[in-house]
Amino acid sequence: MDVIVIGAGIVGAAVARSLARAGVGVTVVERNAAASGTSSSGEGNVLVSDKEPGPELVLARYSSRLWPMIARELAVELGPTFPSIEFDRKGGVVVATTDAGAEPLLEFAAKQNEVGVDARPVELDEALRLEPDLTRKATAAVHYPEDAQVQPAAATEALLASARAAGVKVIEGAEATGGIRSDGGRLTGIVTTAGELRADAVVVAAGPWSGEVTARLDAPLPVRPRRGMVLVTSRMPHRIFHKVYDGDYVGAVGSDDAALQTSTVVESTAAGTVLIGSSREHVGFDSRLRVAALREIAAKATALFPFLADIPVMRSYGGFRPFVPDHVPVIGPDHRLRGLWHATGHEGAGIGLSVATGELLRDLMLGHEPQIDPAPFSAARPSLAPHLEEVA
Numbered sequence: 001m002d003v004i005v006i007g008a009g010i011v012g013a014a015v016a017r018s019l020a021r022a023g024v025g026v027t028v029v030e031r032n033a034a035a036s037g038t039s040s041s042g043e044g045n046v047l048v049s050d051k052e053p054g055p056e057l058v059l060a061r062y063s064s065r066l067w068p069m070i071a072r073e074l075a076v077e078l079g080p081t082f083p084s085i086e087f088d089r090k091g092g093v094v095v096a097t098t099d100a101g102a103e104p105l106l107e108f109a110a111k112q113n114e115v116g117v118d119a120r121p122v123e124l125d126e127a128l129r130l131e132p133d134l135t136r137k138a139t140a141a142v143h144y145p146e147d148a149q150v151q152p153a154a155a156t157e158a159l160l161a162s163a164r165a166a167g168v169k170v171i172e173g174a175e176a177t178g179g180i181r182s183d184g185g186r187l188t189g190i191v192t193t194a195g196e197l198r199a200d201a202v203v204v205a206a207g208p209w210s211g212e213v214t215a216r217l218d219a220p221l222p223v224r225p226r227r228g229m230v231l232v233t234s235r236m237p238h239r240i241f242h243k244v245y246d247g248d249y250v251g252a253v254g255s256d257d258a259a260l261q262t263s264t265v266v267e268s269t270a271a272g273t274v275l276i277g278s279s280r281e282h283v284g285f286d287s288r289l290r291v292a293a294l295r296e297i298a299a300k301a302t303a304l305f306p307f308l309a310d311i312p313v314m315r316s317y318g319g320f321r322p323f324v325p326d327h328v329p330v331i332g333p334d335h336r337l338r339g340l341w342h343a344t345g346h347e348g349a350g351i352g353l354s355v356a357t358g359e360l361l362r363d364l365m366l367g368h369e370p371q372i373d374p375a376p377f378s379a380a381r382p383s384l385a386p387h388l389e390e391v392a
Contacts, residue, residue: 001024001025001200001365001366002024002025002026002027002198002199002200002201003019003025003199003200003202003203003365004026004027004029004189004190004199004201004202005019005026005027005028005029006029006176006190006202006203006206006213007028007029007030007204007205007207007209007213008028008029008033008034008035008156008160009034009038009156009205009206009207009350010035010039010152010155010156010350010351011205011343011344011346011350011357011358012028012030012205012206012343013028013034013156013159014159014354014357014358015203015205015343015357015358015361015362016028016159016160016163016170016358017159017162017163018355018358018361018362019358019361019362019365020163020166020167020168021166022362022366024362024365024366026163026168026169027168027169027171027199028160028163028168028169028171029171029174029176029190029192029197030170030171030172030173030174031173031174031175031176031193032172032173033172034156034157034160035152035153035160037208037209037319037320038207038208038319038320038321038322038350039152039153039156039351040152040153040319041317041318041319042152042319042348042350043149043152043230043275043277043278043351044086044149044152044155044351045149045243045349045351046063046064046067046147046148046149046150046351047060047144047243047352048060048064048112048117048146049092049094049112049117049119049142049144049146049147050094050245050349051349052108052111053111053112053115055328055377056328056329056349056353057112057115057117058372058376059329059353059356059357059360059372059377060349060352060353060356061116061117061146062356062359062371063352063353063354063356063357064146064148064352066355066356066359067087067148067150067352067355070159070355071085071150073162074159074162077162077165078158078161078162083151083157083158084151084154085150085151085155085158086149086150086151086154086269086270087149088148088149088270089145089146090147090148090149090241090242091130091143091145091148091242091243092143092144092147092242092243092244093130093131093134093141093142093143093242093243093244094109094141094142094144094244094245094246095134095135095138095140095244095246095247095304096138096139096140096141096246096247097135097137097138097139097246097303098139099139101139101140101246101247102139103140104247105142106121106140106142108247109121109142117144118144118145118146119143119144120142120143120144120145121140121141121142121143122141122143124136124138124141126141126143127141127143130143130241130242131241131244133239133305133306133307134244134305135303135305135306137303140247147243149243149267151269151270152351155351155354159355171192171194173193173194174194174195175192175193176191176192176213176216176217177190177192177193177216178190178216178217179202179217179218179340180198185337185338186337186338187201187202187217187337187338187340188200188339189202190202190217200339201339201341201365202217202339202341203341203342203361204221204341204342204343204344205342205343205344206344207321207322207344207350208224208225208226208285208320208321208322208323209225210223210322210342210344210345211223211224214340217337217340218337218391219334219336219337219340219391220389221330221342221344221345221379221388222324222384222387223322223323223324223330223344224282224322224323224324225282225284225285225321225322226281226282226320226321226322226323226347226348227281227282227283227286227287227318227320227321228277228279228280228318228319228320228321228348229277229278229279229290229294229297229317229318230275230276230277230278230297230316230317230319231275231277231294231298231301231313231315231316232273232274232275232276232313232314232315232316232317233273233274233276233311233312233313233314234273234311234312234313234314235271235272235273236272236274238268239268239305239307240268240274240305242267243265244264244265244266244267244304245263245264245266245304246263246265246300246304260280260290260292260293261279261280261281262279262296262297263278263300264276264297264300264301264304265278266301266305266308273314274308276297276298276301276313277297278297278348279293279296279297280321280348282323285320287318289316289318290318294316298313321346321348321350322344322345322350323345323347324345324387325383325384325387326381327347328345328376328381329343329344329346329353329357329377330344330345330379330384331343331357331360331364331374331378332360332364332374332377332378332379335379335380336388336390336391337391341361341364341365343357343361356372360372360377
């Protein structure tokens, strides 16, 4: 079996690695450089804390189990000279800062506990033991020991290096411009700016550009970009020890509102900087700096960690998340066009969900029994049907 994967971000890299290690011939096509899109502009989240009970949480817990194993495999396979992916099971602390926000946060944690998530409500003194510089105005807090982080660009490059070692060919600087179909209508390859490529199947893993790519293949998928921005402080001694965010973040993740939304997300990196987010808004692929968004992000972060008001900001950056209308990734075959497969629509969770996506898609493509139920991620699911177009 030969497969073309469109997109060399972390999802495409994970898919290519999983398929190649199962003996599949894989060619990855990327219009720019590997890890140059969404995967280079994220925070590296590997979270269960922000997902309500349902299919995405199931996928997140599957990925959470895989990441430590894959991190060890990559370290052994690539050796000490390859940059570390910085996998860190640091845990998360989710905080309410108002009386109105306390009860919803604790109810959310209770629902997660019912499905097996380790969500531990803690009193203020315990929250301050976990995070000594946290605001004393916190009204509720929940500790999530399972939350983790990776360095997203390094993790993408490591997965791609491992994929190459398994025989994957990566073609950079080649843009997919159309599909090639057999006389029977099956997708059997793609046309690129570097020439034609043929295979038994094509996987679209192009992140927020997946809507554009699938339209060129005449099987449009409703994936749109949702922009986010992050502030980065100068380096300092570590004073934030977990992934810490305001309970409002969960609501922002699941919202369909096109207007600017901000919520507090704060964490340290191995390099000593602090990443401060986050924002969400639908502005297409407009990459211009938005001062209003950065102002809101900074103000909310200092409410959570007051000491940050005195810390210099070194830079800011933005990126585009692949948004789908029903907030569930699309993983599996396209029922409208034989030979087309999807691995996209993860929005802001693509880093964390990537390795489980690769394993799930491999099992589906090779006819193996998946570790989790694939039906909720199908392109044919009822919640996505109103947004799909017919294929000629």
